[in-house]
Amino acid sequence: xxxxxxxxxxxxxxxxxxxxxxxxxxxxxxxxxxTPVGVHTVTGLWYRSDRLACPAPWAQPxxxxxxxxxxxxxxxxxxxxxxxxxxxxxxxxxxxxxYDLVMTTDWNWPDAQAGRGSAIFLHQWRRPRFxxxxxxxxxxxxxxxxxxxxKPGTKLIVPPLAA
Numbered sequence: 193x194x195x196x197x198x199x200x201x202x203x204x205x206x207x208x209x210x211x212x213x214x215x216x217x218x219x220x221x222x223x224x225x226x227t228p229v230g231v232h233t234v235t236g237l238w239y240r241s242d243r244l245a246c247p248a249p250w251a252q253p254x255x256x257x258x259x260x261x262x263x264x265x266x267x268x269x270x271x272x273x274x275x276x277x278x279x280x281x282x283x284x285x286x287x288x289x290x291y292d293l294v295m296t297t298d299w300n301w302p303d304a305q306a307g308r309g310s311a312i313f314l315h316q317w318r319r320p321r322f323x324x325x326x327x328x329x330x331x332x333x334x335x336x337x338x339x340x341x342x343k344p345g346t347k348l349i350v351p352p353l354a355a
Contacts, residue, residue, distance in 0.1 A: 193234075193342070194349045195227075200328065203341055207334040213323030218352060220299070220309040220326070222264050227326050228299055228312060232348040236272075236296035237339055238284060243292045247339040254291065258284040262310045270301050270310035282311060290316050293335055297348060314338065314348075 193202045200207045217226035239246065241253040256275075261268040263279035273281060284291055291313075299312035309326060317329035328348075330338070 193338070193346060195328065195351065197353075200330070200338075202338055205337075207330055207338065208320065209334075210317045210321050210324055210329040212326040216350065216352060222262070222307050222309050224309070225323070225325050227324070227328060227350060228309060229350050229352045230299075232297040232299050232312065232350065234295050234314075234342055234344060234346040234348060235298050235301065236294075236344075237342070238291075238294040238296070239339075240285065240292040243289070244336075247293065247336060248342075250344055251339070254284045254294070256285050260284060260311050264306045264310075269306065270299075270304035272296075289332070290318065290329075292316060292332075293339055295339060295342065 193200055198206050200209045212227040213225040215226060216229050217224060218229045220226055220228035237248055237251040238254045239251050259273045259275055259277050259281040261271055261273045261279060261281050263269055266279045295314040297312045300308045313327045315327055315329055316332050316335050
């Protein structure tokens with residue numbers, strides 16, 4: 193997968209996508225709303241089993257207690273955790289469809305450095321080209337197409353001039 197100015201190129205297709213509201217960054221920081229430049233690896237695939245069929249054999253269902261820690265100094269920073277969990281976190285099971293299907297990446301993972309940014313996911317967009325908090329987002333059919341074909345370890349290349 194390669195991010196280009198036209199979208200994400202994968203398996204001969206270019207899929208329109210959204211990136212961080214502030215563009216790309218070579219110095220990603222927690223909360224900067226930027227998508228980090230670099231070569232990333234797909235590490236996980238999560239889905240809402242009450243809303244979608246399992247997209248791939250390695251996909252994990254998102255349950256009501258599944259969270260992602262974004263508490264910068266915490267030992268679980270940028271890792272999957274379960275409720276109850278008091279430190280800052282994002283719910284993976286959202287009322288909107290943005291995280292019905294989520295591909296996680298190895299950005300600042302597994303050995304997260306405080307303040308370097310968390311939760312760089314591939315997920316559904318709010319609307320076409322609407323900027324994200326740093327993730328890469330797609331129309332639902334395109335995200336599903338990628339999720340069905342990607343495997344653990346698939347590389348995601350975000351070059352500095354992709355935006």
